[in-house]
Amino acid sequence: MKIQEVARLAKVSTATVSRTINTPSLVSAQTATRVWKAIEKLGYYPNTNARSLVSGRSRILGLIVSDITNPFFPELVKGFEDVAIQQGYEILISSTDYDSDRMAICVRRMLERKVEGVAIMTSEMDKHLVDQLADRNVPMVFLDVGPLGKRISNIVVDYAMGINEAVDHLLKLGHRRIGFIGGPPTLKSARIRRTAFLRLLSRHGIGRDSRLVDAGDHTVDGGLAAMVRVLDSGPRPTAMLASNDLTAIGMMRAVRRAGLDVPRDISIVGFDDIRLAQFTEPPLTTVRLSRGELAERAFHALLSDLNGEPHGAEERVETHLVVRDTTCPARA
Amino acid sequence: MKIQEVARLAKVSTATVSRTINTPSLVSAQTATRVWKAIEKLGYYPNTNARSLVSGRSRILGLIVSDITNPFFPELVKGFEDVAIQQGYEILISSTDYDSDRMAICVRRMLERKVEGVAIMTSEMDKHLVDQLADRNVPMVFLDVGPLGKRISNIVVDYAMGINEAVDHLLKLGHRRIGFIGGPPTLKSARIRRTAFLRLLSRHGIGRDSRLVDAGDHTVDGGLAAMVRVLDSGPRPTAMLASNDLTAIGMMRAVRRAGLDVPRDISIVGFDDIRLAQFTEPPLTTVRLSRGELAERAFHALLSDLNGEPHGAEERVETHLVVRDTTCPARA
DNA sequence: GCCGCCGATGTAAGCGATTTCATTGAAATG
DNA sequence: CATTTCAATGAAATCGCTTACATCGGCGGC
Numbered sequence: 001m002k003i004q005e006v007a008r009l010a011k012v013s014t015a016t017v018s019r020t021i022n023t024p025s026l027v028s029a030q031t032a033t034r035v036w037k038a039i040e041k042l043g044y045y046p047n048t049n050a051r052s053l054v055s056g057r058s059r060i061l062g063l064i065v066s067d068i069t070n071p072f073f074p075e076l077v078k079g080f081e082d083v084a085i086q087q088g089y090e091i092l093i094s095s096t097d098y099d100s101d102r103m104a105i106c107v108r109r110m111l112e113r114k115v116e117g118v119a120i121m122t123s124e125m126d127k128h129l130v131d132q133l134a135d136r137n138v139p140m141v142f143l144d145v146g147p148l149g150k151r152i153s154n155i156v157v158d159y160a161m162g163i164n165e166a167v168d169h170l171l172k173l174g175h176r177r178i179g180f181i182g183g184p185p186t187l188k189s190a191r192i193r194r195t196a197f198l199r200l201l202s203r204h205g206i207g208r209d210s211r212l213v214d215a216g217d218h219t220v221d222g223g224l225a226a227m228v229r230v231l232d233s234g235p236r237p238t239a240m241l242a243s244n245d246l247t248a249i250g251m252m253r254a255v256r257r258a259g260l261d262v263p264r265d266i267s268i269v270g271f272d273d274i275r276l277a278q279f280t281e282p283p284l285t286t287v288r289l290s291r292g293e294l295a296e297r298a299f300h301a302l303l304s305d306l307n308g309e310p311h312g313a314e315e316r317v318e319t320h321l322v323v324r325d326t327t328c329p330a331r332a
Numbered sequence: 333m334k335i336q337e338v339a340r341l342a343k344v345s346t347a348t349v350s351r352t353i354n355t356p357s358l359v360s361a362q363t364a365t366r367v368w369k370a371i372e373k374l375g376y377y378p379n380t381n382a383r384s385l386v387s388g389r390s391r392i393l394g395l396i397v398s399d400i401t402n403p404f405f406p407e408l409v410k411g412f413e414d415v416a417i418q419q420g421y422e423i424l425i426s427s428t429d430y431d432s433d434r435m436a437i438c439v440r441r442m443l444e445r446k447v448e449g450v451a452i453m454t455s456e457m458d459k460h461l462v463d464q465l466a467d468r469n470v471p472m473v474f475l476d477v478g479p480l481g482k483r484i485s486n487i488v489v490d491y492a493m494g495i496n497e498a499v500d501h502l503l504k505l506g507h508r509r510i511g512f513i514g515g516p517p518t519l520k521s522a523r524i525r526r527t528a529f530l531r532l533l534s535r536h537g538i539g540r541d542s543r544l545v546d547a548g549d550h551t552v553d554g555g556l557a558a559m560v561r562v563l564d565s566g567p568r569p570t571a572m573l574a575s576n577d578l579t580a581i582g583m584m585r586a587v588r589r590a591g592l593d594v595p596r597d598i599s600i601v602g603f604d605d606i607r608l609a610q611f612t613e614p615p616l617t618t619v620r621l622s623r624g625e626l627a628e629r630a631f632h633a634l635l636s637d638l639n640g641e642p643h644g645a646e647e648r649v650e651t652h653l654v655v656r657d658t659t660c661p662a663r664a
Numbered sequence: 665g666c667c668g669c670c671g672a673t674g675t676a677a678g679c680g681a682t683t684t685c686a687t688t689g690a691a692a693t694g
Numbered sequence: 695c696a697t698t699t700c701a702a703t704g705a706a707a708t709c710g711c712t713t714a715c716a717t718c719g720g721c722g723g724c
Contacts, residue, residue, distance in 0.1 A: 012673075016672085028673090049710080050385050050712085053709090068413075084436065095410060113422065249611050276403075280613070346682090347683080378681065387679055621701085658716090669721090670720095678714100679712090681709090684706090688704100694698100
């Protein structure tokens with residue numbers, strides 16, 4: 001089933017068939033309908049390989065994430081896929097597993113398949129890999145950590161905004177001893193969250209108690225361990241913020257194991273609002289970072305670049321507090 | 333950067349370069365090293381489109397899932413991706429969202445990109461879509477619901493095995509009033525689980541009490557609602573099985589809202605063992621269905637077919653009980 | 665009435681690889 | 695030594711499409 005057969009059936013040249021499909025304005029209405037009929041009849045669809053080969057356009061976008069089984073990412077992937085498909089793009093997904101060998105492989109795969117753009121939604125990426133893409137003039141979009149450069153854009157998340165809302169919320173509930181469990185210090189976004197938190201506390205005139213600030217590794221177990229340390233280390237906090245929801249879940253568990261209640265003894269606020277946050281017991285108060293929005297912004301940054309439309313090098317995404325049931329007024 | 337330049341630098345023909353890459357046995361060791369040096373030096377890698385066009389082999393596999401944000405799937409995707417990449421295959425992922433339009437689009441995409449095989453890990457799929465693939469002679473592998481046919485294989489999950497273990501476990505703990513919340517009756521795998529459960533009960537001489545058997549829709553809310561109905565409808569069960577983990581989580585919530593304790597008042601057993609099952613409070617006793625194994629079996633079914641190796645039309649995957657903390661002895 | 669322009673279509677040249685077939689020189693055979 | 699065989703290589707066709715360029719008829723302007 002090739003274009004030739006369609007051409008024959010419609011009694012036109014292959015060029016005309018190609019034009020009816022790709023640039024209808026160049027074909028008379030009459031011929032066009034004849035061609036479309038032939039296409040329908042034969043169930044013809046173009047061979048993408050041949051198409052990309054000659055046109056140089058693959059209509060494939062790369063999407064690199066850290067780990068698809070991390071609950072943060074599936075929604076991102078879905079959002080990206082939805083909008084990409086809608087615009088006729090295919091997407092090549094790759095999990096790096098935080099492993100630089102895998103990253104290298106994955107960049108190679110993208111290059112081989114001639115992706116037209118790449119969304120890099122993973123923490124950090126070796127410079128030389130980024131360069132490989134940049135050298136081939138592939139537009140890229142990063143999450144938070146993007147370097148500056150031609151054809152590089154960056155989605156910057158306003159972490160501080162949601163954290164601000166969270167701290168306000170706790171303050172209004174009368175909390176004064178508020179702690180924080182961060183993520184791995186190697187992760188830029190985790191560092192930003194931590195800094196934002198500390199800055200807010202001091203702005204509100206609350207002295208920093210280092211016994212209330214610890215770090216996990218963005219996993220449930222990490223959150224649990226860190227919270228245990230906090231509980232062991234001194235005066236009990238009345239509220240805690242977490243750098244992500246998984247950490248918060250671990251913290252809830254630690255609190256419960258210590259024979260305390262969430263939220264009556266200790267209020268807890270997560271970050272990200274992964275789907276699961278609604279299903280904890282009690283449902284988790286958390287700061288929402290919309291993955292759908294992230295995905296859409298990322299996609300459009302690439303798309304604008306591909307279409308040669310002007311677009312800023314940065315896109316801002318807000319975060320907002322979602323109050324559920326793990327926060328309540330501080331006890332007197 | 334094309335094969336010609338490599339050929340020129342290595343002072344051989346393009347044919348020889350191609351051969352060193354694809355069929356090294358046809359090239360003398362001497363020439364081969366010369367060619368490889370040229371390849372390294374130029375940073376050459378083949379253009380996949382050109383390659384697929386002429387060879388007719390895309391080295392792409394399709395993977396169709398219901399919904400990537402459903403926690404069952406990311407691990408499946410990851411497992412599939414891992415093994416595929418390792419074997420040099422690319423993978424095209426598609427979420428159907430249970431929407432038949434999207435399914436049609438996704439089959440079309442697969443066809444256009446000339447996938448060499450498709451793993452269909454979604455509930456049910458329109459026959460005519462399957463036929464479209466079958467007509468093009470694309471090998472397929474299904475999860476549970478596969479039709480028979482040439483180049484079609486099926487991964488059949490032994491749901492009964494794990495359910496058997498779960499019921500045994502509860503029986504040993506002294507439970508006699510055991511209920512079940514199923515999934516949507518439209519879902520074949522959900523029906524199988526339900527049937528397996530009922531059959532086991534009667535085999536153990538336990539009369540069926542229809543007030544203890546209800547159905548949700550494999551979501552948390554569905555499980556919650558169904559459990560509320562069960563609690564309202566009559567004598568309280570001492571243990572409940574769920575058709576999947578999300579349902580079980582909803583059930584736990586319902587039990588708690590009724591002022592009862594899990595597991596002291598009611599033991600609960602889930603199904604699937606999604607990652608999250610470890611993180612509920614208390615951690616969920618559940619039947620594990622390994623997504624990694626599923627993915628691997630599916631991939632290898634396709635691979636064997638592609639390589640013309642003999643392989644059965646069916647692959648069995650077992651399920652096993654994982655005891656955590658939502659089950660305890662029945663109260664006297 | 666002729667020229668130029670333009671819209672509609674066809675012809676044919678690639679895109680960058682793989683692969684068939686032909687060629688060559690050396691080793692093996694009788 | 696003539697003949698066959700074989701390993702190593704090259705020349706060129708090919709995959710299915712897009713697109714630059716050529717062609718052609720019709721129409722408006724002068």
